[in-house]
Amino acid sequence: MRIPLPNLPVRPATRFAPSPTGYLHLGHVSNAVWTWGIARAAAGTVLLRIEDHDRGRCRPEYERAIREDLEWLGLRPDRESRQSDDAAVYREALERLGRTTNRVYGCRCSRADIARLSDLADGEELRYPGTCRDLGIPPQRGGIRVVLGEATVSFDDIRLGPQQQTPARQCGDLLLRDATGNWTYQLAVTVDDARQGITLVIRGEDLLASTGRQILLGKMLGREHPAAFLHHPLIVNEEGAKLSKRDRATGIRELRASGRSPESVLGEAAWRTGLLPDLRPLAVSELAGLFR
Secondary structure, three states, X not given: OOEOOOOOOOOOEEEEOOOOOOOOEHHHHHHXXXXXXXXXXXXXXXXXXXXXXXXXXXXHHHHHHHHHHHHHHOOOOXXXXXXXXXXXXXXXXXXXXXXXXXXXXXXXXXXXXXXXXXXXXXXOOOOEOOOOOOOOOXXXXXXXXXXXXXXXXXXXXXXXXXXXXXXXXXXXXXXXXOOOOOXXXXXXXXHHHHHOOOOEEEEEHHHHHHHHHHHHHHHHOOOOOXXXXXXXXXXXXXXXXXXXXXXXXXXXXXXXXXXOOHHHHHHHXXXXXXXXXXXXXXXXXXXXXXXX
């Protein structure tokens, strides 16, 4: 079985982007299988980007473990970067956004404050209602947000097909830097994907909702032609929830310690996301052959 991939960018530049807030698990491996497999099938490249923008939760030992686990699996990136090395880049992007849009403002609301103001249905995303938008709060005294406006973003997901999202109705005004001074995921990845020349973003379906806001923010920052996107199936636990770093039964370090081979782990990740019809070991050299 080979998965057809229409409309791929020519020789795509993609990325594998773990956060060093814990150890890798089988869900990360599934993303790596899709990322390396598609990149190799399309004569593209893979960037290993360590997404350590949250300095309060990231640990050097987790970053070391990520590299060790990738080496054990036989997955070697073509280039590497680390977000904590690039604070000046995000600061410049934020300043430029403030100068060119006049939509950036300080915000003192916590996540708990927003939750108290929200009446969420099951599965609905927490939406910021713009409480601080017109209060003139200096950015130094809290978080920083940007008004996204009411634009609807349309894009074609390579696997899921045509999509439409209105970010302001999903998440409200977007947080760019939190009250502790950490750059947010949404700002950091949008800036990085543009400046690092990423033309294909491959990630799990749980991040589909972020796509429209990242395309819109990228356009506000000057990126007229966004990357292509592919959102792949997730591996879920026995309760049907997405795997987390607390699911130790699927942790790569635990699987290694139990005597599993790299090929058996790659094969399970591929099988559980629909890339193999039957469970079997899978060599790194076979990843490209999963796609056409």
